[in-house]
Amino acid sequence: MVITKNKFEFVYSPLNYIGSKKKILDQILPLFPEKINIFVDLFAGGCNVGINSDAEKIYCNDNLSFLIEMYQHFQKTDTTEILQHIKNQINTFRLSLENEEGYKNLRNHYNILKNPLDLFVLIAFSFNHQIRFNNSHEFNNPFGRLRSSFNPQMKSNLINFIQNIKTKNIEFTNYNFENFEFNILNENDFVYCDPPYLITTGTYNDGKRGFTGWNEKQEYKLLNLLEKLHQSNIKFALSNVLEHKGKKNDILNDWLSKNDYLCIQFIKNHYANANYQTLVRDKDASKEVLITNYTPPQNKEKEILTLF
Numbered sequence: 001m002v003i004t005k006n007k008f009e010f011v012y013s014p015l016n017y018i019g020s021k022k023k024i025l026d027q028i029l030p031l032f033p034e035k036i037n038i039f040v041d042l043f044a045g046g047c048n049v050g051i052n053s054d055a056e057k058i059y060c061n062d063n064l065s066f067l068i069e070m071y072q073h074f075q076k077t078d079t080t081e082i083l084q085h086i087k088n089q090i091n092t093f094r095l096s097l098e099n100e101e102g103y104k105n106l107r108n109h110y111n112i113l114k115n116p117l118d119l120f121v122l123i124a125f126s127f128n129h130q131i132r133f134n135n136s137h138e139f140n141n142p143f144g145r146l147r148s149s150f151n152p153q154m155k156s157n158l159i160n161f162i163q164n165i166k167t168k169n170i171e172f173t174n175y176n177f178e179n180f181e182f183n184i185l186n187e188n189d190f191v192y193c194d195p196p197y198l199i200t201t202g203t204y205n206d207g208k209r210g211f212t213g214w215n216e217k218q219e220y221k222l223l224n225l226l227e228k229l230h231q232s233n234i235k236f237a238l239s240n241v242l243e244h245k246g247k248k249n250d251i252l253n254d255w256l257s258k259n260d261y262l263c264i265q266f267i268k269n270h271y272a273n274a275n276y277q278t279l280v281r282d283k284d285a286s287k288e289v290l291i292t293n294y295t296p297p298q299n300k301e302k303e304i305l306t307l308f
């Protein structure tokens with residue numbers, strides 16, 4: 001079934017994740033295959049895509065182990081217990097929009113005990129609600145003074161998210177992308193990839209998260225992996241940018257010119273199929289694309305896309 005929900009029907013991640021696909025879910029989801037047995041969100045991050053997919057079994061994978069442990073904890077813990085834990089920690093550490101000392105005390109507490117639920121409380125009060133670890137795997141994001149708290153929107157997203165991960169057939173895995181068990185997949189399955197983008201900056205690119213950074217070597221490995229999936233008749237879709245602020249991703253552009261995949265460009269609130277060589281030249285623009293090895297169902301239905 002093609003997913004054509006309006007934005008009020010999506011399940012949103014309780015995290016404000018860098019590079020999140022939250023804002024373009026309504027454009028991406030209808031481009032996924034109609035019937036999926038196993039859906040793999042290989043670089044799940046905030047899980048915005050995986051949680052909204054329609055499949056018999058969903059894998060949400062990310063190599064940020066503390067993030068995956070937090071999701072696994074959400075899945076196995078009673079919702080009221082989770083909310084009570086958050087409330088207790090807010091009271092114990094006197095967390096507020098202004099109490100930086102309380103935030104730092106909780107951060108020290110988390111870095112010693114690594115309770116996955118405390119990670120969520122920290123994120124709620126951290127700058128921009130971001131996740132950042134140093135090379136010793138200590139959470140080191142600063143306090144979100146006067147801006148970040150466990151606000152009602154975050155609480156409602158959290159409750160809805162937890163309810164969905166408990167009811168859908170989702171498994172959270174913590175593999176480096178190339179080590180995922182692809183041998184369980186066949187032609188009825190689908191792999192969605194939203195990796196760090198080589199030519200943009202995100203905290204997960206620069207190695208500062210204390211985890212593997214994203215570089216040209218990783219980019220080549222991923223493209224080789226996608227070719228292997230294609231040879232095994234497994235469908236894939238890759239989110240990426242071909243150009244960003246005047247920079248080009250030459251590796252990806254070369255790969256596209258050598259292979260016969262579809263490249264769909266997202267333009268503001270709508271999308272059009274783009275011949276990647278003829279994209280409008282605008283040096284500040286970001287050419288955000290979805291590359292697929294199959295014809296998206298939306299194309300069959302509405303003939304929106306023109307194939308090059």
Ligand SMILES: C[S@@+](CC[C@H](N)C(=O)[O-])C[C@H]1O[C@@H](n2cnc3c(N)ncnc32)[C@H](O)[C@@H]1O
Nearest residue numbers: 019020021043044045046047048063176177194
């Ligand atoms: C662009 S974000 C994904 C955002 C997600 N689609 C969303 O909507 O929230 C990319 C993710 O890839 C993860 N990542 C980076 N390198 C990885 C690797 N080698 N293997 C698996 N995951 C990796 C990062 O931790 C980050 O969460």
